[in-house]
Amino acid sequence: MQLIMTCINLRKPPCSLKVGPDKMVNTLNNEPDFKQVLRDAGLRVTPQRASVITILSETDDHPNVEELYEKVRKLDDTISVATVYRTLSVLENVGLVRKLVLNDAPARYEMMPPTNHDHLVDLESGELVEIPGTDIADVMNRVASELGYEIVSHHTVIRARKR
Amino acid sequence: MQLIMTCINLRKPPCSLKVGPDKMVNTLNNEPDFKQVLRDAGLRVTPQRASVITILSETDDHPNVEELYEKVRKLDDTISVATVYRTLSVLENVGLVRKLVLNDAPARYEMMPPTNHDHLVDLESGELVEIPGTDIADVMNRVASELGYEIVSHHTVIRARKR
DNA sequence: CCTGTTAATGCGAATTATTCGCAAATGTCA
DNA sequence: TGACATTTGCGAATAATTCGCATTAACAGG
Numbered sequence: 001m002q003l004i005m006t007c008i009n010l011r012k013p014p015c016s017l018k019v020g021p022d023k024m025v026n027t028l029n030n031e032p033d034f035k036q037v038l039r040d041a042g043l044r045v046t047p048q049r050a051s052v053i054t055i056l057s058e059t060d061d062h063p064n065v066e067e068l069y070e071k072v073r074k075l076d077d078t079i080s081v082a083t084v085y086r087t088l089s090v091l092e093n094v095g096l097v098r099k100l101v102l103n104d105a106p107a108r109y110e111m112m113p114p115t116n117h118d119h120l121v122d123l124e125s126g127e128l129v130e131i132p133g134t135d136i137a138d139v140m141n142r143v144a145s146e147l148g149y150e151i152v153s154h155h156t157v158i159r160a161r162k163r
Numbered sequence: 164m165q166l167i168m169t170c171i172n173l174r175k176p177p178c179s180l181k182v183g184p185d186k187m188v189n190t191l192n193n194e195p196d197f198k199q200v201l202r203d204a205g206l207r208v209t210p211q212r213a214s215v216i217t218i219l220s221e222t223d224d225h226p227n228v229e230e231l232y233e234k235v236r237k238l239d240d241t242i243s244v245a246t247v248y249r250t251l252s253v254l255e256n257v258g259l260v261r262k263l264v265l266n267d268a269p270a271r272y273e274m275m276p277p278t279n280h281d282h283l284v285d286l287e288s289g290e291l292v293e294i295p296g297t298d299i300a301d302v303m304n305r306v307a308s309e310l311g312y313e314i315v316s317h318h319t320v321i322r323a324r325k326r
Numbered sequence: 327c328c329t330g331t332t333a334a335t336g337c338g339a340a341t342t343a344t345t346c347g348c349a350a351a352t353g354t355c356a
Numbered sequence: 357t358g359a360c361a362t363t364t365g366c367g368a369a370t371a372a373t374t375c376g377c378a379t380t381a382a383c384a385g386g
Contacts, residue, residue: 044353044354044361044363045353045354046352046363046364048363048364049363065343065344078365079364080365081344082344082345082346082365082366083363085343085344085345086345086363103262104373104374106342106343107343107344120307120310120312123315129310129312131306131307131310133306135302135305136299136302136303136306139298139299139302140299140319140321142298143294143296143298143299144283144294144321144323145326147283147292147294148325149283149285149292149323149324149325150323150324150325150326151322151323152286152322152323152324153321153322154319154320154322155319155321155322156303156319157319158303158307158314158316158318159314159316159317160307160312160313160314160315161313162311162312162313163311163312163313206333206334207333207334207381207382207383208382208383209333209334209335209381209382211334211335212334227372228372241336242335242336243335243337243338244336244373245335245338245373245374245375246334246335246336248372248373248374249334249335249374250334267344267345269371269372270372270373
């Protein structure tokens with residue numbers, strides 16, 4: 001009975017990001033969009049919210065608030081951490097951003113992608129892998145629908161190891 | 164800044180947990196099993212670990228640590244909160260327990276069920292609904308397998324509203 | 327049944343991600 | 357432009373979880 005022990009730095013993984021072939025994040029297209037989404041929700045378009053969205057749209061990985069804050073400060077050096085938190089919360093509630101809660105680590109964030117995808121943590125390397133395709137989301141939609149529900153969002157993290 | 168390293172025991176979770184026919188989990192059937200699982204992982208069987216498993220097996224909701232701690236104290240009034248945390252962490256790593264992280268609330272725990280299920284939060288009532296069936300898990304297994312991975316555990320919370 | 331080794335516990339303090347309270351600033355709409 | 361509700365910045369507060377360390381106890385091997 002051998003015991004495989006692996007140490008994973010859960011606090012600040014380098015988090016190289018593997019993405020499926022169909023990767024398309026378009027910042028420029030996003031901008032007019034997000035303003036409309038905010039306004040439709042009765043919320044204001046502030047430079048702080050725009051900065052967070054800009055940075056998050058440019059980023060390929062899933063930054064936590066600390067990382068995001070550092071980057072956003074280069075656009076707006078007066079923004080506060082509390083505002084980054086509040087902004088992310090607002091953006092999550094209007095469906096522009098997804099919050100990822102990994103185990104025992106600060107939450108990570110990503111722009112809500114046009115094509116849904118889910119996440120897998122490689123337990124050996126700590127790597128965060130994006131699962132391409134909509135198969136998982138499709139089944140969730142079907143199953144939720146059978147229970148009489150309509151999915152607003154979902155949070156999925158699979159912990160797995162290479163076979 | 165301090166670096167927090169966490170070690171995860173990557174043992175494969177037990178294939179079969181012997182549990183009663185329905186959702187009511189039978190502690191007595193569980194006990195020999197969990198002892199073996201712990202020993203196989205090179206861990207000790209302590210009364211504290213047994214108590215936590217007993218209480219968690221008797222419960223059919225998803226208690227958080229505070230609730231669990233109160234109940235466990237009735238079996239063992241000297242157990243400490245820290246031990247409950249440590250125990251749950253150990254049991255999770257060994258595949259006996261699943262940790263559920265809902266939005267902005269303390270984590271909740273459940274025994275790893277023999278038939279996998281996932282969770283849905285009813286956004287209107289706040290109710291936590293168990294999704295029966297293995298459809299979601301089946302797809303995840305297939306998709307992970309296509310990426311060359313074997314799932315150790317997964318965490319899924321769907322946020323939805325009644326249709 | 328002992329005994330040594332070492333993992334596990336209990337306690338309370340420490341950590342730290344996140345939120346809060348409030349005064350000041352600012353987006354929005356008429 | 358002016359009114360006013362929302363949002364921000366700041367620093368303090370909160371609260372879930374972990375940590376340090378002395379003490380206890382599980383269990384393997386006599």
